[in-house]
Amino acid sequence: MNYVFxxxxxxxxxxxxxxFAMFGELYARIGGAGTRDASGGVRLLDExxxxxxxxxxxxxxxxxxxxxxxxxLVLSTACGSCETIAQQVDEDPTLAGADExxxxxxxxxxxxxxxxxxxxxxxxxxxxxxxxxxxxxTGELGVTTxxxxxxxxxxxxxxxxxxxxxxxxxxxxxxxxxPV
Amino acid sequence: MNxxxxxxxxxxxxxxxxxxxxxxxxxxxxxxxxxxxxxLAAAAAVFGRSTPAFAANYGCCNLLFAPSHSVAQCRTGSNxxxxxxxxxxxxxxxxxxxxxxxxxxxxxxxxxxx
Numbered sequence: 283m284n285y286v287f288x289x290x291x292x293x294x295x296x297x298x299x300x301x302f303a304m305f306g307e308l309y310a311r312i313g314g315a316g317t318r319d320a321s322g323g324v325r326l327l328d329e330x331x332x333x334x335x336x337x338x339x340x341x342x343x344x345x346x347x348x349x350x351x352x353x354x355l356v357l358s359t360a361c362g363s364c365e366t367i368a369q370q371v372d373e374d375p376t377l378a379g380a381d382e383x384x385x386x387x388x389x390x391x392x393x394x395x396x397x398x399x400x401x402x403x404x405x406x407x408x409x410x411x412x413x414x415x416x417x418x419x420t421g422e423l424g425v426t427t428x429x430x431x432x433x434x435x436x437x438x439x440x441x442x443x444x445x446x447x448x449x450x451x452x453x454x455x456x457x458x459x460x461p462v
Numbered sequence: 463m464n465x466x467x468x469x470x471x472x473x474x475x476x477x478x479x480x481x482x483x484x485x486x487x488x489x490x491x492x493x494x495x496x497x498x499x500x501x502l503a504a505a506a507a508v509f510g511r512s513t514p515a516f517a518a519n520y521g522c523c524n525l526l527f528a529p530s531h532s533v534a535q536c537r538t539g540s541n542x543x544x545x546x547x548x549x550x551x552x553x554x555x556x557x558x559x560x561x562x563x564x565x566x567x568x569x570x571x572x573x574x575x576x
Binding site for chain 1: 519521522523524525526542543544545546547548549550553556558566
């Protein structure tokens, strides 16, 4: 009788473990609250005005005007998931001084943007612009979403990508051309 | 033999319990005490760290205030509204509302799949 009870207990325990594992897998797939799609790919952002060439550029981003291919990372102090991106930039030494990237920080309050940049020194290693109210990026390019990567070719917006991993983004925009 | 003796003492040679702790028990208590202190210290180190000083996080929004109004209310008048994507499926609208003096006075957010 004791053996039967013990085996039944083991079966119930195993069933509970499997049930919790299934819940965990389901939660990860639907993107539960607070989760970040850190391994995710990139996705086109529909709202951006593809083909647009901005009439004006912030002084810190004027290198984008004539460059062959540049990527502007659009982050916001109101965007919690942008923290993850900023940390990824901090932790990627190959991004330090990488001239193909720039950063735009949209913010309601310039002081918050300053604190955000101070907290993430990696962002300050790239050309960056604090866009109060998101006025420039919204007015010129129609972008109100982050984290977004705006791809420019000779100053013209050729693509807008939602992303959640800077390495995946980099490989998507700048694929390796040499055999490895 | 009373209950206190039974709880704290050990049997002596005559079979009766005494209140004198044996060296083995004293050593075990010290070891357990140190293990407890080490466990508490480890727990404090791991769980006692402060989180980043965000005003409030709701969905993927990092808001100035705890949300108190609807997004529709927030977007009337002067406001800063931004969209954040949590992943490929879930989006949140984050809104900070300004008063007529240009000060932010409340926040709101809403999230949706799409």
